[in-house]
């Protein structure tokens with residue numbers, strides 16, 4: 017074993033888990049040597065209307081990139097998440113909803129979920145939404161968000177969930193890109209006692225989106241909102257007009273299930289497209305094995321449904337497995353820093369899945385808020401979204417889990433649909449900070465910058481050599497961009513955009529993004545997006561944005577800003593620009609630090625040397641590299657002199 021600490025699998029866990037070390041090795045080997053046979057078998061874990069005979073039909077290029085799984089099978093995601101559980105679980109909780117206010121909660125059984133989803137689906141149908149239409153969902157964390165997603169799936173409409181923290185402009189861009197004709201929102205959201213004006217934001221966004229015919233509004237707070245008689249519909253009124261019965265559409269395995277926008281290193285956010293059959297097989301299987309999910313357990317993933325983690329591991333994976341999934345409306349520190357653990361005690365949560373940024377924030381509050389709760393129901397802990405530092409990992413393991421609960425550090429992406437690299441709790445010894453080993457069917461490769469595949473212990477860029485059923489199929493409306501982004505850097509392989517080290521035990525250690533994507537509190541932000549928001553301000557001539565290490569957020573946003581001639585830097589302007597970016601994109605894009613740059617370091621051909629800007633932001637001058645190609649090397653001295661995060 018290597019130099020780092022190893023936490024071996026406990027015998028008790030191995031003997032009761034889905035797989036132990038030996039069966040992991042056997043299953044993994046088979047999944048790689050005989051993917052057709054492996055997935056032919058495991059594809060059956062979901063219910064098909066017409067069984068598949070084709071399994072895998074994939075090309076990673078160079079001429080043609082296509083990805084198809086179970087292509088001649090037909091199924092429906094909502095049926096798999098609801099109807100098929102009704103005979104045995106009609107009265108079992110499907111969703112436990114915990115409100116922002118600790119006094120508010122609600123339990124939705126599988127039977128009730130069925131009724132709610134059918135009615136929502138009938139509302140959509142009555143208003144002309146059909147198979148293949150795009151429906152944008154801009155919702156707080158309330159059960160109706162889940163109903164809306166599943167209602168779309170039931171009638172074959174493609175949902176595009178937009179995170180409730182995004183601005184009207186960001187919402188409009190996403191509605192326009194996929195040409196949505198229908199929006200589902202709420203009057204207001206509530207988080208940490210504060211209201212979020214979702215309907216007002218939607219109204220603003222829709223001034224730019226003439227194609228939207230209807231807005232279905234769920235009443236959450238009863239707050240004052242504007243009403244557009246010809247366009248807006250109250251959910252509770254429409255609900256009374258429709259019936260409980262809504263036959264599910266028979267969907268091809270490769271029919272789209274949803275679009276989810278995510279930031280990349282260039283341009284505007286991409287519409288990541290996932291399809292039906294393979295996605296459901298992969299998310300349900302990973303949910304069962306990685307969390308070692310057992311029937312009757314209460315499972316809580318703290319993500320927002322606006323992110324892929326919410327799609328795959330609040331909704332589709334757990335519900336496809338007939339689990340009880342907890343949906344939490346609030347934030348970890350409201351009313352106080354014990355909230356998450358109080359929720360665990362209140363609802364007897366067995367499996368808890370969160371982000372490193374939340375763990376670090378809670379760790380700062382000390383042990384007391386944790387220790388004053390019981391947490392005896394907890395059996396397994398998980399993390400996702402960014403690299404977790406071993407110190408936070410150990411705190412999570414010891415203080416929260418009392419060394420009783422294995423911690424599964426799960427590496428994956430919007431693009432991968434489900435978990436790719438993660439411990440299986442009964443099979444794989446843990447190393448704090450490592451996502452450990454690949455899931456079944458996942459073949460990671462570490463390549464150097466020339467694309468040579470590295471063997472043994474090594475470090476480089478993380479690629480995946482072959483397809484898995486949960487993989488994204490295309491960028492919505494732009495297949496060329498899909499090929500360019502993921503398959504052109506290392507031809508014939510999927511390139512993740514992450515750096516990675518593999519140790520001598522074959523464990524994977526994700527080191528973070530190697531492209532121009534910043535990971536702020538587990539949320540992806542493209543530097544290009546923040547830059548274009550900044551330069552849209554009339555006083556800004558030019559901007560360059562990079563990430564820098566941030567204690568709580570993992571990475572912070574560091575912006576170098578050059579003002580137009582005649583404008584003077586000031587504290588007010590700094591605040592104005594932060595506010596401006598919040599308005600343009602949303603609070604998660606707020607620059608943490610803005611440095612006034614009289615000019616930016618550029619090559620003679622005019623390219624901004626981001627490598628240097630990154631080093632300065634990181635306070636690391638030991639290796640600024642070769643600056644001789646700069647048009648004006650003196651620029652760097654000025655930036656170093658005036659750096660922000662001393």
Ligand code: 6R9
Pocket residue numbers: 278323324325399400401402403404425426427428429430431451512513514526527528529535538539540
């Ligand atoms: C699921 C999700 C993906 C990026 C990914 C990587 C980072 C996610 C991680 C992790 C280290 C982990 N990331 N999980 N890094 N360890 N366990 O987060 O999807 O929002 O698309 O972000 O997040 O950099 O490339 P997404």
